[in-house]
Amino acid sequence: MRGIIKKLSELTINQVLIIGGAIAFIFIVAFFVWWQKGGGIEINNNGDSDTISNLPKSLITGLGCEGAENRPIAVMLASDPITRPLSGISQADIVFEMPVTPSGLTRIMAVYQCESPDEIGSVRSAREDFIPLAASLGTVFAHWGGETEALEKLDGHIIDNIDAMRYETVYFYRKSGIPQPHNGFTDFERLEKATKDLKYDQKNTFTGYPRSNQDSPKNILNLADTISINYEPPFNISWLYKKDENTYARIRGGSPETDKNNGVQALASVVIVMKTTSRPISKDYQSVIAIGKGNADIYQNGVRISGQWSKDPSRLDSKLFFYDTNGKEIEFTPGKIWVEIVTE
Template identity: 30%
Template sequence: MIENAAFDGVRPQAGLSAAQVVYEVIVEGGITRLMAVFAGEKADTIGPVRSARDTYLEFASELNCAYAHAGGSYTAMEAIPNFKLRDLDGLREPKWFWRDSSKYSPHNLFTKTDNLYNAIKDGHSWTDAPTYSVWNFVDDDKIMTGEAANEVNILFGGSYDVNYTYSEEFKAYERKNGSVNHTDANTGKTLTARNIIIQKVPAGNFIEGKGRVNFSVTGEGEVNIFRLGKMEKGTWKKADRLARTQFFTTDGKEIPLARGNSWVEIVPEGYSFDWK
C-alpha cells in the first residue's frame, strides 16, 4: 500500500515504475491511495508505505499475494483474517521496513522488493506460489479495435486529478497527478502505463467516520480500457472476492491488453472521466 496524499514529502513516491499493476482508489476525503503489485522487477526503495483499506483487500485476495501495509483502518484490520491474506504488516513486523528520518511520520515508512521477497520466503515460509487467472495480454499488432484516445482525464478533484497522455515513443501513456508529471523518486522518470483500466463502480459507503469510504468491486459494471492510443468499452466482472476481475467486450470476448504494466482506476458514481 502506497501513499498518494498531496502532502509535503509524499510525492514523488518510490518504486511505482517497477510495479506490474497499480490500483488507485479513493480512501477518504477525496484522497486516493495506491496498491502496487510487484512480480519480479526490483525496486530498492518502495513507499511511503501506508495503511490497509477495505476495497484493496478484494484486489489482494484475487491475486493471492502477500499484502504489505502499515496497520490499517479498523474494518480492514478486522477483515484481513477473514480474507486469509498473506499479511505483512509493517507496524507488527518492522524488520522488513525502515523509517526515513528526513520525512514526517506517518509518511516515512519504506521497504524494498528484496525485503518483501525475504519476508515471504524466510519470515513466513510462504513457499506455495500465488495462483490467479491471467489477463488477456497480446502482442501490439493484435490490438486492432477501439476509438482514438490519446489523452485520458480522471476528475478525482484538485491535486488528485489524473491525466494520461499517449506517447508514440514509449507506446504507453505518461501520467500526471494534480497537473504535475508523476515521477518515480527512484528513477526521476515520468510514470507510464501500457494499459489504463477504468472501472466504474457504485457510490461508496462511508465507514468509521473521518470520511473513510469503501467501494464494492465485486459483481460487474462498465469498464473503459485504454492501450496503444485506443479505447475499448466493455464490462468488468468479479464473481466473488477471490475471483480475478476480468474484462469483456459487448459480445462476451475477453478484452485484449497490451503486454506490460497496467494502472487500474476505480471511478465511483459521482466522479467523471473523459478522453480525446
C-alpha cells in the same frame, strides 16, 4: 513539358478545385489506412527483445522477466502530495488506485513481480476494498496497519499479509526528515525475505490476463490520446498517449508522476477506468465496491475500448475480468497495467 504547362494554364478554377479535392480525398483515405495499420511503424518499447523472449512471461504483464514465476507482492502506498515522488512507483507491474475518503483522498496498491525496487514507499494503511483486488492476483499483501474492518480481516489471516505495525524494524523502516505517518518504507528484498520467513507459499497462482501484440482497430470515434481521471484535486490524474512508445505517461496534479528511485515517469501500456459505486462510512472512510460487476473503459494502443469488469463476489480470490461489449475477455497489449477505480 511545355505542353503540360500549357494544359495546366488552360484549366478553369472549378477544374482546379475538383482536382485538388480529389487529391485531398485520396490523401485522407490513405492516411486512415496507414493509421488503421498502426502507422506502418513497429514499436518495441520493452527493452532487449532477444533477452526478454528467452525468459518466462509474467502472467500479469505478458512480458518476459526473471521473476515471472514468483508470487507477486502488493504494497499499499500513499497518494498525499507530501509523499510525492513515490519510491518504486514506476516499477510496479499492475497498480490499483481508488478514492478512500468522502473528501476524495486516494490510495494506491502497487503490485511487484518482475522488478525489485531498492525502496518502496511511502507505505500506508490497508483499506478493506483493496483486499479482494490483492486476493484476485494471489499476492502477499504488505501494509502499515489499516482501518478497523481491514485489520480485523487481515489479523484473521483472510489473505497472506505483512503488517508493518508488527514488523516495523524487521521488514520496514522509517526515514528521518519526513513527518509521520508518511515516513514508512520498505524494499522488495525485505518483503521477499518476509514471505519466506513467514513461510508463505512462494508459488504464483494467478491465472493471468490474455495478451495480444496485434494493434487495436482504430476509427475516429475511439481514438484517445488523453485520459482524464477526475479525482478531487490534488489527486486528479491524466494519462497522455505516447505514440512513438505505445505507452501512456501518468500525470498527477498537473505534474509528471516520477519515481524517486530513478527519476523515471510512470508509464502503462494499458490504462483501465473501472466504474463502480461507493458509500460513506464516516468522515474519514468510504466503502468502494470492488466485487460484482460494472462498466469499464480500457485504453491501449491509442484507442478506447468500452466494456465491463466482473469479479465473482462468492470467492475472495476470484479473478478480476475485463470484457468487451460482446462478452469476450479483452486481450491486453503486453506491458504494465494501471487500474483507475472511479465512483459514480
